[in-house]
Amino acid sequence: MQPVHDLFFWVSELPTSIAIRESLLFSPYLTVAHVVSMCLFAGLIVMMDLRLLGIGNMSTPFSELQKRLFPWQMLGMAMSSVTGVTLAFSDPMRFYVNIFFWTKMLVMVLAGINAMAFHFITYNSVVTWDTRATTPFGAKLSGALGMVLWAIVIVSGRLIPYNWFQNN
Amino acid sequence: MLEGFFEQMGQWPISQAIGASIWVYPTIQAIHLVFLALFAGGMMITDLRLLGFGMRSKTTAEVARDARPWMVTGFLGLVATGVPQLMQNASREYFSEFFWYKMYLIAFGLIFLLTVRRKMIQAPETSAASKVVALISMAVWTGVTINARLIGLFT
Numbered sequence: 031m032q033p034v035h036d037l038f039f040w041v042s043e044l045p046t047s048i049a050i051r052e053s054l055l056f057s058p059y060l061t062v063a064h065v066v067s068m069c070l071f072a073g074l075i076v077m078m079d080l081r082l083l084g085i086g087n088m089s090t091p092f093s094e095l096q097k098r099l100f101p102w103q104m105l106g107m108a109m110s111s112v113t114g115v116t117l118a119f120s121d122p123m124r125f126y127v128n129i130f131f132w133t134k135m136l137v138m139v140l141a142g143i144n145a146m147a148f149h150f151i152t153y154n155s156v157v158t159w160d161t162r163a164t165t166p167f168g169a170k171l172s173g174a175l176g177m178v179l180w181a182i183v184i185v186s187g188r189l190i191p192y193n194w195f196q197n198n
Numbered sequence: 199m200l201e202g203f204f205e206q207m208g209q210w211p212i213s214q215a216i217g218a219s220i221w222v223y224p225t226i227q228a229i230h231l232v233f234l235a236l237f238a239g240g241m242m243i244t245d246l247r248l249l250g251f252g253m254r255s256k257t258t259a260e261v262a263r264d265a266r267p268w269m270v271t272g273f274l275g276l277v278a279t280g281v282p283q284l285m286q287n288a289s290r291e292y293f294s295e296f297f298w299y300k301m302y303l304i305a306f307g308l309i310f311l312l313t314v315r316r317k318m319i320q321a322p323e324t325s326a327a328s329k330v331v332a333l334i335s336m337a338v339w340t341g342v343t344i345n346a347r348l349i350g351l352f353t
Binding site: 062072076077080086087088090091094095098099180184186189192 | 256264
């Protein structure tokens with residue numbers, strides 16, 4: 031992946047990237063902020079996925095839960111993205127060779143596709159199951175996939191510092 | 199006394215076994231974070247309702263009752279994956295100020311959860327008081343998370 035390598039290498043030479051990399055405290059504090067914003071994002075995503083699976087938060091109509099949690103999920107996503115991109119920006123060559131980093135990126139794309147598929151297909155029929163005690167198969171599938179995919183994102187993210195398979 | 203106990207704990211065969219494998223400890227750390235998301239979600243869905251931002255067609259009590267089993271599951275998972283990490287790192291954590299901040303905040307957070315917050319959840323309407331309770335709850339558990347992450351980064 032020469033173009034990706036070249037991009038990451040180019041970023042790694044930027045003065046801002048070098049400055050963050052060489053600062054002792056900036057990266058640890060970014061990591062902490064990344065974990066806190068992950069809680070906001072993934073915590074409320076999992077609450078929605080449990081509702082989709084039909085096993086949690088069933089007193090509330092799905093559309094209301096979705097509407098109320100969405101702004102907070104997006105706030106969590108924005109904070110995770112800013113802190114995450116800055117972390118990657120600060121040391122791109124370390125991430126470039128890391129299998130867990132790429133696993134995380136790939137699975138995030140899959141989780142995004144899952145969310146889009148739900149939004150454009152299953153959510154169209156929400157009026158028919160919004161307040162029902164069970165949810166349709168499509169909703170259960172999206173909920174289960176969402177939980178599994180975001181769990182993989184969290185796990186692979188946490189494993190990035192352990193470069194067991196690193197290949198320079 | 200406590201220092202001796204922590205030193206001993208680090209010597210237990212199971213603590214040594216966790217440290218001996220290169221992947222057991224990292225995997226436990228990673229699963230700890232998955233349970234953290236579950237716990238945080240169950241906590242926040244109720245705290246947001248107390249703040250008046252949550253699902254307003256339901257009372258706080260109803261939202262909290264729905265969220266409770268997942269919050270409890272998350273907490274038990276956090277303990278189950280947290281204790282082995284402590285066992286493997288016992289002496290190091292004993293001397294980490296962040297570890298103790300985390301423990302004090304968890305103790306405070308649990309007492310607060312079972313007393314003031316529990317009572318506030320029963321109130322039929324959100325109020326200035328319920329908002330303060332939600333903000334304290336969010337601040338305390340965020341403090342737990344921040345200190346927890348700092349143990350690993352600065353010890």
